[in-house]
Amino acid sequence: MQFFIEVLIGGLLSGVMYALVALGFVLIYKASGVFNFAQGAMVFFAALSFVGFQEVLPARFGLEAGSAAVFWLSFLLAFATMVVLGIATERIVLRPLVNQPPITLFMATIGLTYVVEGLAQMTWGANVRGLELGIMDEPIAWLMDDYGIGVSKFDLFAAGVAASLVALLALLFQYTKVGRALRAVADDHQAALSIGIPLQTIWRVVWAVAGFVALVAGMIWGARNGVQFALTFTALKALPVLILGGFTSVPGAIVGGLIIGASEKLAEVYVGPLVGGGIEGWFPYMLALAFLLVRPEGLFGERHIDRV
Amino acid sequence: MSYLSLNNIEVIYDHVILVLKGVSLEVPEGSIVALLGANGAGKSTTLKSISNLLRAERGDVTKGSIEFKGRRIDRMTPAELVRRGVIQVMEGRHCFGHLSIEENLLTGAYTRRQSRAELRDSLERVYAYFPRLKTRRSSQAGYTSGGEQQMCAIGRALMARPEMILLDEPSMGLAPQIVEEIFEIVKDLNGKEKVSFLLAEQNTMVALRYADFGYILENGRVVMEGEADALRNNEDVKEFYLGLSSEGRKSFRDVKHYRRRKRWLS
Ligand SMILES: Nc1ncnc2c1ncn2[C@@H]1O[C@H](COP(=O)(O)OP(=O)(O)OP(=O)(O)O)[C@@H](O)[C@H]1O
Numbered sequence: 001m002q003f004f005i006e007v008l009i010g011g012l013l014s015g016v017m018y019a020l021v022a023l024g025f026v027l028i029y030k031a032s033g034v035f036n037f038a039q040g041a042m043v044f045f046a047a048l049s050f051v052g053f054q055e056v057l058p059a060r061f062g063l064e065a066g067s068a069a070v071f072w073l074s075f076l077l078a079f080a081t082m083v084v085l086g087i088a089t090e091r092i093v094l095r096p097l098v099n100q101p102p103i104t105l106f107m108a109t110i111g112l113t114y115v116v117e118g119l120a121q122m123t124w125g126a127n128v129r130g131l132e133l134g135i136m137d138e139p140i141a142w143l144m145d146d147y148g149i150g151v152s153k154f155d156l157f158a159a160g161v162a163a164s165l166v167a168l169l170a171l172l173f174q175y176t177k178v179g180r181a182l183r184a185v186a187d188d189h190q191a192a193l194s195i196g197i198p199l200q201t202i203w204r205v206v207w208a209v210a211g212f213v214a215l216v217a218g219m220i221w222g223a224r225n226g227v228q229f230a231l232t233f234t235a236l237k238a239l240p241v242l243i244l245g246g247f248t249s250v251p252g253a254i255v256g257g258l259i260i261g262a263s264e265k266l267a268e269v270y271v272g273p274l275v276g277g278g279i280e281g282w283f284p285y286m287l288a289l290a291f292l293l294v295r296p297e298g299l300f301g302e303r304h305i306d307r308v
Numbered sequence: 309m310s311y312l313s314l315n316n317i318e319v320i321y322d323h324v325i326l327v328l329k330g331v332s333l334e335v336p337e338g339s340i341v342a343l344l345g346a347n348g349a350g351k352s353t354t355l356k357s358i359s360n361l362l363r364a365e366r367g368d369v370t371k372g373s374i375e376f377k378g379r380r381i382d383r384m385t386p387a388e389l390v391r392r393g394v395i396q397v398m399e400g401r402h403c404f405g406h407l408s409i410e411e412n413l414l415t416g417a418y419t420r421r422q423s424r425a426e427l428r429d430s431l432e433r434v435y436a437y438f439p440r441l442k443t444r445r446s447s448q449a450g451y452t453s454g455g456e457q458q459m460c461a462i463g464r465a466l467m468a469r470p471e472m473i474l475l476d477e478p479s480m481g482l483a484p485q486i487v488e489e490i491f492e493i494v495k496d497l498n499g500k501e502k503v504s505f506l507l508a509e510q511n512t513m514v515a516l517r518y519a520d521f522g523y524i525l526e527n528g529r530v531v532m533e534g535e536a537d538a539l540r541n542n543e544d545v546k547e548f549y550l551g552l553s554s555e556g557r558k559s560f561r562d563v564k565h566y567r568r569r570k571r572w573l574s
Pocket residue numbers: 321322325327345346347348349350351352353354365366367399510
């Protein structure tokens with residue numbers, strides 16, 4: 001039983017990291033109907049920029065390496081980089097393709113993926129780097145001692161960060177003027193246009209927010225696995241999460257992430273031995289596929305309100 | 309100086325589909341002008357060419373000019389135009405279905421820089437015209453009735469404090485009493501708030517009762533124009549668009565007559 005709980009908790013917490021990546025997809029998909037294939041590349045770019053600035057600031061400007069100032073300055077600069085990237089994407093990729101069918105936009109984001117990946121490595125170099133957040137990946141002592149359940153401090157920290165991020169986004173969407181406009185655009189972009197909401201501004205905001213989410217996700221994934229090219233594949237992990245949770249739902253991304261995380265770990269531990277292991281890699285996709293047959297709009301996907 | 313004027317505009321969709329073939333019309337300040345015509349005549353296209361929503365549908369004004377208060381507005385974005393006081397209420401209402409009625413109204417104020425108090429004030433002003441919206445303020449717009457959605461769409465436009473509203477088929481799919489209620493409010497807004505209206509309608513009878521002036525579009529051309537009363541009493545209009553004629557029920561002869569007249573009109 002203890003072992004089961006331990007696996008479950010570990011799975012749920014790693015699911016949080018999937019959810020973070022899925023969240024970036026959902027934001028852009030909701031506001032502009034674009035399935036942004038480049039989200040994974042953005043995660044990589046953001047994390048790489050962050051560690052890049054962390055190296056550059058002490059080396060060039062004489063700030064004390066490892067200090068809080070360097071950390072937060074790097075964070076801000078990396079965020080600013082993502083904002084610039086978002087604005088440039090809107091200007092160079094989305095605006096010329098406005099009114100084109102979704103598949104065209106999707107193809108454009110595939111192209112964007114390569115550009116962003118190239119840009120990231122050109123600017124910061126291609127070697128693997130470590131990222132230090134100062135939280136150890138070790139079991140929480142009292143849980144281990146009293147109940148014999150190993151829960152990683154780092155995973156718990158990541159979950160806390162993700163929860164605050166989601167709360168922040170919820171506040172932004174629900175209570176600010178821009179947030180309301182964003183939801184309006186997601187509902188009916190023509191009507192939004194007709195009342196004077198400039199779509200381009202909204203897209204820029206959304207890409208900037210997605211960039212911020214990518215940065216947070218990249219830092220957490222990077223701290224766990226190192227900042228390396230493999231981060232771009234996190235996007236693929238988000239896919240089953242999206243199918244499960246629905247492409248248009250923020251809560252769906254979270255719940256989907258948790259389900260995928262927990263089920264893949266449980267499957268690996270309990271079903272894996274029966275078939276020779278290694279099912280963690282493909283289990284989420286199979287789950288998503290099965291789900292697609294039952295409920296194609298996802299758990300929380302928005303249904304159309306059909307009444308006039 | 310004219311207020312809103314369209315001079316001989318031509319509109320093409322997708323680079324090939326010619327829809328408006330030289331439309332000219334005027335809306336004097338403070339008036340209600342009706343734009344009438346059958347399905348596909350080009351009413352919505354005319355309104356969208358003014359509000360510049362055309363480009364989002366791959367349409368383009370290829371000839372002629374559109375002026376508002378002496379300035380050309382054909383190259384402005386919809387947002388700029390809303391800031392200048394011209395706003396469109398689209399055909400089929402287009403409320404934001406997942407937002408509450410009140411949130412819908414608040415989005416209408418997007419282009420305005422207002423304090424919280426001013427925003428509240430605008431909101432109350434809209435509720436004063438549409439008391440029904442106040443009672444449904446927290447319902448999701450997608451689940452309200454057609455009439456309420458039409459009110460919501462007009463109310464949302466009012467939140468931008470426009471001088472001129474381009475109103476596209478407000479009567480669509482609504483019961484006669486609701487249509488009457490909405491047109492009364494339009495008249496009220498015109499009288500009290502000095503909002504000018506350009507009103508696209510298939511419901512010729514009702515529209516001409518509330519409008520000052522009317523244009524009749526057919527196949528992308530203006531085929532008739534005149535004071536609303538004159539149009540209402542015009543025999544041709546009665547026959548073609550109101551389905552009435554002075555001889556009472558239509559006979560076969562009338563139908564032939566109709567065909568002949570129709571050729572002459574187009
Ligand atoms: N986006 C578009 N692309 C191509 N053709 C279009 C487009 N929108 C409208 N049309 C065509 O332009 C013509 C005029 O359409 P419009 O919507 O302006 O008519 P309408 O008078 O508003 O009709 P209704 O009373 O049905 O609303 C129609 O023949 C229509 O098929």
